Every structure is written in structure tokens, then in C-alpha cells.
Amino acid sequence: MVTESNESHLLIIEDDQGRKEFPLEKTIYSLGRDRECNIRLMSQFVSRRHATLVRMQRGDTNGYGHNYYYRIVDGDAKGKPSANGLMINGRKMPVHNLKNEDEIVFGPQVRAIYYLLQNTQISRQTDEIEYDITLINPGMTDDEELD
Template identity: 40%
Template sequence: MGRSLSPQVFVLRDRAGKRALILQDEEYTIGRSSKCSIRLFDPFISRCHAYLRRIDRGNGQFHYLLVDGNTEGHRSANGMFINDAPAQSRLLRVGDVINFGPQVTALLWKAHDIPTAELELLETAFTRAQMARKHSETRLPVGVVAKPPTELVGSSHQTPQ
């Protein structure tokens, strides 16, 4: 399977903090459920809120299609916004800002746009949050403190910090 020349990075902010995942797989499920491959920590998020599907473009490059709802076609309860516009699905582009809920934001970046040390820290934070699967559907991982909403949603066009 083809890989993007510079891998795409999904940077998340929610009640569990900021974290990132380098996108490589064919498909990712996104939601509050511990069964999701990208777990979001917020009670306004559906158990299966959305999914990402990789679309190969050839020449070693690919995009991700983001679709509201689960893989069986059931939409999420609260929907999603991409670049401040309601969306049911969209082929994502670098720089897109996705809002899954009032305190849950994701940004799509290229790996080379994020300093290596910071990307490693964000990936470690992602792994720790995902390991919280044994906790209840809405509890935060042990040691994670909920941040006020103003710290969770930054400017929609700023680079990751």
C-alpha cells in the first residue's frame, strides 16, 4: 500500500489533553467508546462519532475521508464541523480543523510541520489515552485533569503547540 510522502498527523484536543496520531491504517473509528481506534474523551461525543477511511491516490500518496457516524451508516448525535461548516463527510486536507463537539477539536497536519520531539510527546500522550480503555466510557485516564474550554479550542488556523 502507498504511503504519503510526508505522513499525515491527526492532532486532537479534548478533556484528556492534546495528543497526536500519525495516520497509516486503512480505517480508523473515532468516538467515546473504548472500542474506537481513536478515542475521544467528552460526554457530548457519540460512542461511534465518525470514521476515517484512507483513499489511495497513487504515486505513494493518499488522503483520508472523514465521515460522520459509524461504518454502518448511523450518524452521530451531534454531528461535526470542518473549518466551521457542518459536514457529513469530507476528503481532508492539511490544515483542516474538525470540531466533533464544543470541547473536542482535531487538526490535520503533515509530520514534517511538527518538530520531532513534540510529535514524539504527542504520540506518547495518544498511546496513554488509548490505554485508558479499561475505564468507563466517559471517565478520563488516571492523572488527566479536565482543562477549561478556552484552553482546549485554540485558533482554528494556528500551528500545533
């Protein structure tokens, strides 16, 4: 039996226009109000270049497919911080390595939740399974033969 595990990274954004899901696959994402951002945040309280998501290589993968994670950094890729900063799990932080179900608040009514989804696929050789199904007519039970 062979077991293979891989991960999917998902960011769910809630802003003035509702809820959007972003599967994360690229090495870098810009988040903010600017039209050029990879992930646009629709709110007047968000900076044009509010945050940057960077895919980071893990040091030890242990052979389980856990080969990278995402780090969120306040501000743009050039190091200019946002006006309001980031609140991650209720604490103001300039940088954070994201973990499953981390909540990122960009401003009033603008937040994101990060999900690290485990996709485990099990492939195995199976023999054909045969099922023996016997149908019983209710009139054939022993209860009715007791006279």
C-alpha cells in the same frame, strides 16, 4: 541527484484530557467515546462512534509519492450518523476529504487538526569538501604596522 518525497498524516486531538497526537497509517479508524474506537475522544458531548476516517487511494500519483489521503465520515462504519455531526473548518459536513490544517470539531471543547506532512529526502553524491581555514593573530594585521 535523486529526490524522493513521501507524506505523513497526523491527527492532533484536543479533548477533556488534553492534547494527543495520532500518526495515521491504517486504512480505517473509528473515532468516538467508545472504548473500542481506535481514537478515543474523551467527552460527554461526543457520540460513542462519532466519526470514521478512511484512507482513500488517489487516482493520479504523478510519481511523487502522494498516493493516498484520508476522508472523514460522520458516524460509524455502518452509516449510523453521530448525534452532533461534524463541523469542518466552521461548516457542518457529513463527509470531507481532509487537507492540511483542516479543523474538525466533534463537540464543545473537542476538536482535531489534520496535518499532511511532506517528508522530502534528497540523496546525492557529494565529493569530500575540504575547507581552508587560516587563523590570523590580531597582531599580524596591517593596521598595526602603520607607524
